[in-house]
Each structure stands twice: as structure tokens, then as C-alpha cells.
Amino acid sequence: xxxxxxxxxxxxxxxxxxxxxxxxxxxxxxxxxxxxxxxxxxxxxxxxxxxxxxxxxxxxxxxxxxxxxxxxxxxxxxxxxxxxxxxxxxxxxxxxxxxxxxxxxxxxxxxxxxx
Amino acid sequence: xxxxxxxxxxxxxxxxxxxxxxxxxxxxxxxxxxxxxxxxxxxxxxxxxxxxxxxxxxxxxxxxxxxxxxxxxxxxxxxxxxxxxxxxxxxxxxxxxxxxxxxxxxxxxxxxxx
Numbered sequence: 001x002x003x004x005x006x007x008x009x010x011x012x013x014x015x016x017x018x019x020x021x022x023x024x025x026x027x028x029x030x031x032x033x034x035x036x037x038x039x040x041x042x043x044x045x046x047x048x049x050x051x052x053x054x055x056x057x058x059x060x061x062x063x064x065x066x067x068x069x070x071x072x073x074x075x076x077x078x079x080x081x082x083x084x085x086x087x088x089x090x091x092x093x094x095x096x097x098x099x100x101x102x103x104x105x106x107x108x109x110x111x112x113x114x115x
Numbered sequence: 116x117x118x119x120x121x122x123x124x125x126x127x128x129x130x131x132x133x134x135x136x137x138x139x140x141x142x143x144x145x146x147x148x149x150x151x152x153x154x155x156x157x158x159x160x161x162x163x164x165x166x167x168x169x170x171x172x173x174x175x176x177x178x179x180x181x182x183x184x185x186x187x188x189x190x191x192x193x194x195x196x197x198x199x200x201x202x203x204x205x206x207x208x209x210x211x212x213x214x215x216x217x218x219x220x221x222x223x224x225x226x227x228x229x
Contacts, residue, residue: 036220041124042222044208044220102164103149105151105159108158
């Protein structure tokens with residue numbers, strides 16, 4: 001049972017445009033959501049997170065939106081840069097706090113930003 | 116700061132042998148370490164959670180006798196894949212968490228069992 005789903009395995013955008021990566025979840029107990037970026041042969045690195053009490057969190061070029069009623073979150077990157085090309089994982093936690101709880105990951109979306 | 120290393124980065128072994136993977140937090144003490152496994156084009160699947168000095172907590176479907184986890188110190192956790200078989204071939208990633216609010220990932224270990 002895939003509790004966190006990223007239905008788009010890949011996304012290609014032009015440099016300077018907006019990248020929108022989507023993530024859906026099924027477990028209503030999830031209360032903290034995170035996005036990770038992963039380069040080949042490296043471990044994931046934390047990008048941005050959002051608590052379920054918020055619907056938006058912004059950090060520079062990265063914004064995460066949470067729609068609890070739809071059990072959907074999205075990561076917006078604007079403007080997209082070639083260095084953003086990587087695999088992006090959505091993850092969710094049900095432990096009421098931050099990042100030290102058990103994380104459930106989506107399958108990942110490979111983003112390619114073309115110069 | 117917050118660097119996590121894994122060793123080895125890549126290992127190839129024969130079926131039936133055991134393989135040990137080390138996970139170290141280099142510049143912080145990790146009260147909790149997590150072990151994940153990632154098959155190609157799939158998500159990272161949590162295998163177990165380990166706390167220093169206590170037994171690991173395994174996720175459903177993960178054999179604790181096959182995947183031995185030892186969290187001997189606040190900077191080191193090891194995962195031993197015992198009697199490895201080709202279906203154990205995967206990318207194994209650890210993460211370490213200080214007693215704070217973030218989980219830092221290692222670079223992963225690619226295991227290939229022939």
C-alpha cells in the first residue's frame with residue numbers, strides 16, 4: 001500500500017520557468033511533509049517542509065503548498081535552474097513533530113531543467 | 116556540518132555471504148539512526164529505526180535475523196545483511212538524527228549479490 005504517491009515519474013521544464021512537482025497521500029494521520037532532493041549515487045538532502053497546520057511554506061525559490069482536504073501537496077520551483085535537475089522525493093511523517101519521526105517516501109520525480 | 120558517511124559505497128558479493136554496511140555521523144551525535152532500502156525507480160522504504168544502546172525497531176516485513184542492526188555508539192550504526200541473496204541487491208541508505216529536528220542522509224551503499 002503506497003501511502004505517499006508521486007504519480008509523475010519525470011518532468012522536463014525550460015530554464016527560468018516554473019517547475020511543479022506533485023505528491024498525494026492517503027493517510028490522514030500524516031501531519032508533517034518534506035521534500036528531498038537527490039542526485040545520482042548520493043543520499044537525499046532536505047529541501048523544504050511544511051506542517052499540517054499550514055498551507056504554504058516558502059524558502060527562496062522553493063514553495064510547498066499543502067491541500068489537506070485533497071491530501072495533496074506540491075513543490076514549486078521558480079525560476080527553475082539547470083542545477084535543480086535531480087530526483088525529488090516527497091515524504092510524510094505521522095509523529096506530530098518534525099523530522100525525527102518515521103518517514104514514508106514517495107517514488108520520486110525526476111526533474112530535468114533544460115538550459 | 117551534519118555530515119553522514121556510509122562505507123562501503125559499493126559492494127559486490129557472492130550469494131550466501133554476509134555484508135556489513137557502516138553509517139557514521141561525522142560531526143554530530145545521533146541518538147537515532149534509520150536504515151532505508153531503495154529498489155530501482157521505487158521509493159525509499161524504511162527498514163528499521165535504531166537508537167543507541169537499544170535494539171532496533173524493524174518495519175513490518177523486514178526480517179530482523181537477516182538484517183542485523185547494531186547502534187553501538189552515538190556516531191555509528193551498522194547494518195549486516197546475512198546470507199545475502201540476489202534479491203537483496205539494492206541501494207541501502209542510512210540517516211542520522213541528532214536530538215533535534217532534522218534527519219540527515221548518508222550517500223548510500225549499492226549492494227549487488229551475484
